[in-house]
Amino acid sequence: MSEISIAAVVPTIGRDSLRRAIDSILEQSHPVSELVVVNDSQAQLSLVEDGAVKGVPVVEVYTGGLTGEGNARNVGVRSATASHVAYLDDDDIWLPHHLKMAVRSLQGPAGPDVYCCSAIVANPDGVRIAPRVRYTGHRPLIDFFYGAWSWAGRERSIPNTTWVFRRELGLEFPMDSTLTSSPDVWWLLQLAAADHTVWQSSAPGTIWYYDPSRDASRATPGFLLDWAHRLESLRSGAGRRFLVHTVGRRLARAGDTAEWHKLMDVVDDQFRLTPGEKAVRAFEAILLEARPRSAASQ
Numbered sequence: 456m457s458e459i460s461i462a463a464v465v466p467t468i469g470r471d472s473l474r475r476a477i478d479s480i481l482e483q484s485h486p487v488s489e490l491v492v493v494n495d496s497q498a499q500l501s502l503v504e505d506g507a508v509k510g511v512p513v514v515e516v517y518t519g520g521l522t523g524e525g526n527a528r529n530v531g532v533r534s535a536t537a538s539h540v541a542y543l544d545d546d547d548i549w550l551p552h553h554l555k556m557a558v559r560s561l562q563g564p565a566g567p568d569v570y571c572c573s574a575i576v577a578n579p580d581g582v583r584i585a586p587r588v589r590y591t592g593h594r595p596l597i598d599f600f601y602g603a604w605s606w607a608g609r610e611r612s613i614p615n616t617t618w619v620f621r622r623e624l625g626l627e628f629p630m631d632s633t634l635t636s637s638p639d640v641w642w643l644l645q646l647a648a649a650d651h652t653v654w655q656s657s658a659p660g661t662i663w664y665y666d667p668s669r670d671a672s673r674a675t676p677g678f679l680l681d682w683a684h685r686l687e688s689l690r691s692g693a694g695r696r697f698l699v700h701t702v703g704r705r706l707a708r709a710g711d712t713a714e715w716h717k718l719m720d721v722v723d724d725q726f727r728l729t730p731g732e733k734a735v736r737a738f739e740a741i742l743l744e745a746r747p748r749s750a751a752s753q
Contacts, residue, residue, distance in 0.1 A: 459558050460538045461619065464523065464531030467545035469496035471666075473503075479548035481509050483553040484618035487543070493518060495527040505620045520740075523628035525638035541619040546664045547646050550575075553660035557619035567592070567654035569620040569646065571613045574663040574675040585663070586612045590655040591703075596647035601686055601693040606700040606735045613653070615639040624651065634676055641685065647738065648689050680721060695726040699736055707739035710746035715739065 463480045467473050473492075480487055490511050492503050495518045503515050516534045518527055532540055541557065543549060557570045576585045587610040590599050600611055628646055630638045649655055679702055683694035699722060706715040719736065722728070728736070 458538075459561060460649070461485070461558075462489045462491055462531075462534060462537035462540050462556055462622070463487045463646050464491045464493065464528065464540050465497055465543050465545055466493040466531060467502060467528035468521070469502055469701055470545045473545040476545050476548055477503070477508070478545060478549075479529065482551050483549060487511055487541070487554070487560050489514070491516065491531050491534050492647050493527045493531040495520065495522055497521050508604065511622075520685045523632055523635070523638075525634055525642075526632035528638075529625070529629045530631065532622060532629070535622055539619055540622050542615050543661075544616050544674060547616045548662045550660055550662065553621065554579045554641055556656060556658060556660055560654065561619065566592055566663060568624060568651040569618055569643070569653045571619075572617045572654060572656040572658060572660040574614050574661045575619055575659045576663050576665050578665045584659055585614075586655075589657055590653060592652055592654050592713070595690070596653055596688065597690045597693050598725060599646055600644075601690075601696050601701070603696070605696055606704060608704055612665050613655055614661065614665075615638075616663055617655075637682065638680055640741075644686075644689060673676070676717075676721075679718075680725075682720075683726075692727070692729070695722060695728060695732060698722050699728065699732050703736060707742045708746075710743060712743050714742035715743060 465473070466475055477490065480490060489509070490513045492513065493516045494503065494515055497520050499520050501515060505513060505515055506515060514528055514534065518530055526541065539561070541554060553572070554571065560570045561567055571590060574585055576583050579683060590596065590611070590613060624646065627660060628642060628649070630642045631681050632638070633643060643653055675685055679698065683698050686697055687694035698718060703715060706718065
């Protein structure tokens, strides 16, 4: 493989933490060749000075304001000139060795098309390393997320703030800017469906400041159903497993009886469950009976 050059692409809505994110980029043991700050803030006022910081060329590009995660990343990829792109959200940071680990993996004899890694997750509940189950490429990516064992609830995540990949992939497979939630997961699934390789290191390379309430607010009933049908278009059974194993399990654990029954009515109307999926649903029904109902279902 020819020498790897890396563009750090940082979508931002103008958070104060942007300066911290940029500092972590400049402190990498493998330097970036350029820094692309994608300004998706509402005001569209400059957030950085164009030019160079510590010898790294810096460019700020504007989206027009609040166009969303998928579009902002697409703008960043198009604006970059390096051979590879690495994403960093404006409220996260890279650990100093992140890019060095990525380049070592990408230049290996069986280097993946997309390098990812684990993350140190900081959220209101504390600090932990995620995911609990990492993706090593030994099975299809869609089965990793939505396979038969997804009901067990062990966390499976590939944070986009850990990705490093060839810029050409981002141009060939732009993110779906119409998705209000999870455009990053959909991008990975589409890439994997086209036989590109994804690999996730167990060594944490980033600190991911994750607020689960942000994702929860985007996951409307309409989105969940659309997501299920998208998954079904890639692999038969993946969509219904998502609704029963993932969403149904979450509602059952929360004791949200009303929403769980609404969901299962939709499942019955649009999907035919296997015996195993029916067993998972029966378990969730038992769990609901054993737990107090949530305020949302009262």
